[in-house]
Amino acid sequence: MAAISLRNLVKRYPSTVKGQKGNQVIHGVNAEIADGEFIVIVGPSGCGKSTLLRMVAGLEEISDGTISIGDRVVNNLEPAERDIAMVFQNYALYPHMSVFDNMAYGLKIAKVPKDEIKVRVDKAAAILELGHLLDRKPRQLSGGQRQRVAMGRAIVRQPQVFLFDEPLSNLDAKLRAQTRLEIQKLHRELGITSLFVTHDQVEAMTLAQRMIVMNAGVMEQFGTPQEVYHRPASTFVASFIGSPPMNLLKHAPGVKPGAILGVRPEHLRIASSGEGWSARLETQELLGAERLLYTRVGEEQVIVRVDESQVTPTPYTNGANVHLTFASEHVHQFDAASGKRL
């Protein structure tokens, strides 16, 4: 196991057009990751999260800055010398090999003795409940089972660091939720420092001990899921984490000039009369246990999320004039120009 240190990390891809400047996709990322931590790197498509992970893995050259794993700077080390194991989105299993051989392959190459290989594969198979599938070929497995074999192959190597690149995105919603729990359990048992890339904020919130929120190659925030949800560092983080996203208003009553006021849909209350912002209820969606109310305050849309079990005896009527209130501790203020938290 090992800590990971990312210092002033920069990635520029060379231009494919001769004479043109390259494309910078990572802009000076700094992060100190403790030994044994589970870190999720989250952000929208194209924000640079895979590039960041691949730089740690040694699959992409580092343009500037340093990466350390444990007490070694790894910038110039080959992937095989970095003591990491990576789990990919497409599992990358060998189709002609059995589950056992897929898990054992890396160890065979590394010339680990045969009986030691058997001990390690059997142990990983037991942890992942793959023991009864060791003779099967990948095509005879379900997507979730293939995913576990890919994890097993990483575990048997007993690396210092696990790197996961969207490993759950090929699974259906139910299996994804179940595999999330398995990954959490695995991390509790093995305690190996892990970097996990996803574009899915629910995956990030539920798996991360701390999360790195990326936007256009910049680290917008590095914090626990609670910090990121309760104290988003920018309007980007505020609207990326949380569903539906935080309401961000420029013109509502009480918003200072040059500022943006943020309040989450779940922190707004709705009443037919009284104090607060005057709003018009335009439309609504019933999600089961919750209802989303789409209102308009002046020119701006404000979404309110209400718990269905607390619906008032008077039904919410589209077109009605309503009042929105919120507690002051739930208000977030951002600078309108930079988007940063004030």
Ligand SMILES: Nc1ncnc2c1ncn2[C@@H]1O[C@H](COP(=O)(O)OP(=O)(O)OP(=O)(O)O)[C@@H](O)[C@H]1O
């Ligand atoms: N080999 C390359 N050459 C040039 N540009 C690249 C290369 N690989 C990636 N990029 C660019 O770098 C940026 C970051 O890509 P990256 O794959 O890291 O994003 P991502 O956040 O992982 O996205 P996704 O979730 O879609 O996989 C993108 O703008 C992409 O177009």
